[in-house]
Amino acid sequence: MKKHNYSAGPSILPQEVFEKASQAVLNFNNSGLSILEISHRSKDFVAVMDEARSLALELLGLQGKGYQALFLQGGASTAFLMAPYNLLKENGKAAYLDSGTWATAAIKEAKLFGETVVVGSSKDDNYNHIPKGYEIPADADYFHCTSNNTIFGTQMKEFPATNIPVVCDMSSDIFSRELDFSKFDLIYAGAQKNMGPAGTTLVVVKEEILGKNGRTIPSMLDYTKHIKAESMYNTPSVFAVYVSLLTLQWIKEKGGIAAVEKLNNAKAELLYAEIDRNPLFKGAAAVEDRSNMNVTFLLTNPDHTATFDALWKEAGISGLPGHRSVGGYRASIYNAMPIESVQVLVDVMKALETKV
Amino acid sequence: MKKHNYSAGPSILPQEVFEKASQAVLNFNNSGLSILEISHRSKDFVAVMDEARSLALELLGLQGKGYQALFLQGGASTAFLMAPYNLLKENGKAAYLDSGTWATAAIKEAKLFGETVVVGSSKDDNYNHIPKGYEIPADADYFHCTSNNTIFGTQMKEFPATNIPVVCDMSSDIFSRELDFSKFDLIYAGAQKNMGPAGTTLVVVKEEILGKNGRTIPSMLDYTKHIKAESMYNTPSVFAVYVSLLTLQWIKEKGGIAAVEKLNNAKAELLYAEIDRNPLFKGAAAVEDRSNMNVTFLLTNPDHTATFDALWKEAGISGLPGHRSVGGYRASIYNAMPIESVQVLVDVMKALETKV
Incomplete structure (x- = not known):
């Protein structure tokens, strides 16, 4: 897998x-x-x-x-x-x-x-x-x-x-x-x-x-x-x-940093758009300072934690838990992360809406 | 090779x-x-x-x-x-x-x-x-x-x-x-x-x-x-x-350090014995302080350098030149070096006698 x-x-x-x-x-x-x-x-x-x-x-x-x-x-x-x-x-x-x-x-x-x-x-x-x-x-x-x-x-x-x-x-x-x-x-x-x-x-x-x-x-x-x-x-x-x-x-x-940046922007936009759209999630950082590398977010209702954690683990996602200083989740979407993998996470976030 | x-x-x-x-x-x-x-x-x-x-x-x-x-x-x-x-x-x-x-x-x-x-x-x-x-x-x-x-x-x-x-x-x-x-x-x-x-x-x-x-x-x-x-x-x-x-x-x-040391001693003895036996070579270090890890030696006649270098390279040996502070040769025979490889070097040293 x-x-x-x-x-x-x-x-x-x-x-x-x-x-x-x-x-x-x-x-x-x-x-x-x-x-x-x-x-x-x-x-x-x-x-x-x-x-x-x-x-x-x-x-x-x-x-x-x-x-x-x-x-x-x-x-x-x-x-x-x-x-x-x-x-x-x-x-x-x-x-x-x-x-x-x-x-x-x-x-x-x-x-x-x-x-x-x-x-x-x-x-x-x-x-x-x-x-x-x-x-x-x-x-x-x-x-x-x-x-x-x-x-x-x-x-x-x-x-x-x-x-x-x-x-x-x-x-x-x-x-x-x-x-x-x-x-x-x-x-x-x-x-x-x-x-x-x-x-x-x-x-x-x-x-x-x-x-x-x-x-x-x-x-x-x-x-x-x-x-x-x-x-x-x-x-x-x-x-x-x-x-x-x-x-x-x-x-x-x-294509150098310019080409990589374009893809990084697309990945970050895809993920932040879902965080902002999906009422089950909220971003952890001030919108104007959001990182395009480390996307920090939280569940609006912590009761959904076990359900969400099971979903992303089933999807083959690893390394998603946030740092203990912030809690919640952190999706690090460095250069080598394909946009297809970001889509997998977004799909899991959407799936949570049908489960809770 | x-x-x-x-x-x-x-x-x-x-x-x-x-x-x-x-x-x-x-x-x-x-x-x-x-x-x-x-x-x-x-x-x-x-x-x-x-x-x-x-x-x-x-x-x-x-x-x-x-x-x-x-x-x-x-x-x-x-x-x-x-x-x-x-x-x-x-x-x-x-x-x-x-x-x-x-x-x-x-x-x-x-x-x-x-x-x-x-x-x-x-x-x-x-x-x-x-x-x-x-x-x-x-x-x-x-x-x-x-x-x-x-x-x-x-x-x-x-x-x-x-x-x-x-x-x-x-x-x-x-x-x-x-x-x-x-x-x-x-x-x-x-x-x-x-x-x-x-x-x-x-x-x-x-x-x-x-x-x-x-x-x-x-x-x-x-x-x-x-x-x-x-x-x-x-x-x-x-x-x-x-x-x-x-x-x-x-x-x-x-078998731990004791077993590895036994093999290291055998490798070092094999190589130093050839250095001492072969009139074309001499050791660089004082006999009582000779290292069992890095064996430094010189040709007694530097005119044989090209011939010897060609021989050991042909035998698949690499990394033999000595450090510039000492010159000559340095055979580093660390733990992972098999005694068979040391024998290859000894054989090349013996072969030099038939070439010069």
Whole structure:
């Protein structure tokens, strides 16, 4: 039976990526060796890393604009501390937008390094919207925001204009929509949503912002050292980088971010339309900030929970329960989720009307 | 044609591990989902993580002795900075043994955190032996050593007796030989030699040594936080942990470390015997410190290089060139390398005698 994987991350990737990855575990590039046993310094893997770095910049429209792409380890959680370590001056300050759980975690780490100003927060509303109308101090070393809040199902539709460097955690919506990425100075994203399996983190950084904060940075936390080593300062997460490359190639073959975004919009419209039409459901996030990646919704009558849960499980859907901070349901409809799977969920939601 | 993979890391793993891993990329545990798309919080993956942590301690004989095993990201290079961050007091000092390139890299990071005493070094002899006859200051916060030096082909056969915590980088020989592991307080090892693919790092730590140095540690660098979160403080490197579990299960099925060590000794004896017998070759490392994992050797006459290189390539051998710091050749004969493959190399070395 076909499975419809709505997990928030790690999450669905294209079927053809799974097939190529599975084959490479047995025999990579027809070398007679597994991708798991080849040297990261081998010609074949250096080519993988180079293409992955270059293709990431190409898809984001950042080639030749002073940016470097890195595939590091440690997830966005490590980037939470690397951002201040690399950018926050000893007696400087950082400005953060508090739009959810992961933003809060990033703020906690920044505070270990210096003054951290929270310019806006939607915490009092359990992060059901993106904070707006805030001001960014012009003398801050950087402004940090989270483009998509996986847990709460909100997404920044606009980004503030500012003259200071902009740092953005794009873990859950990178490569899903067109943005002017040149407005960002440091972007990071754990791979395990739209880009690949868990185990690698994409970092895209404008080189000119680095090396200016006067700190002595441990080697593995220093973006400059990773750039100099062409993302091979130490042994990278070989397989995760390879699968990320396969996924980036798939995005390019689909027509790039523009084409993928069109499909993502159609999937989100289909699902939100049903949430708004069907009196048994209601959306969890403010309408204007609804995420096109993580669709959070609730039953209007919790008594229907057992009936609804049985229905979607019967339909082969998995990973639908919402995060405990929000409750209800969360349908993560990342790039690789086919619209046919979204239709299966919508049909189940319609079916509930005939059952209750 | 069968390949004989002598790479120093990432390196050979058991064929049955490749086959199971390849299958799991298509369909993990018969779930209809890829191991690459399942949630790290799913019951199936939590079971993988729990078994991997528990089996690592079991194989090392450390269960019920106050130790915790963690599967983190960032490689040994990240452990180089985590060790002092977690163990070195603000005005304390650390003692390091300088036995090679990776020890030197660990020392460099420790120096960022405080006084770092190098108690012994074989640098002046290009690390062709393990330093001996050194004294460890009794007032140091910990002593750090590297059990096996991948690049130079040396291995510590004995470890010093000391009353201070012992930290050991066992990246390239963990699970390859029996030791009294309870003499160590913190062991770390990048997976990509004897344990799994690149992308995860095993940390084995005696809990009682943590939380005592008075530093505020960023979350991702704090061993205590990772222990509290049962190695899931953030999304782990799911696939790399799974393949590590498969490899640990393979070791257990073989009869545990004792059985694997017996085979490792036989492989090393076979190869070193040929190096010592064949006048065309000489070992690179001091005889008493020869590594049973990385066998470094040179041609006595460099003019034979092209002939020898052609011979081993024809025999299906890959990954044999030595590291640039030593030159010559390096045969990495980790756990998964069959003795039949070592025999192929020995036969090629013998064949060279008939060609020159």
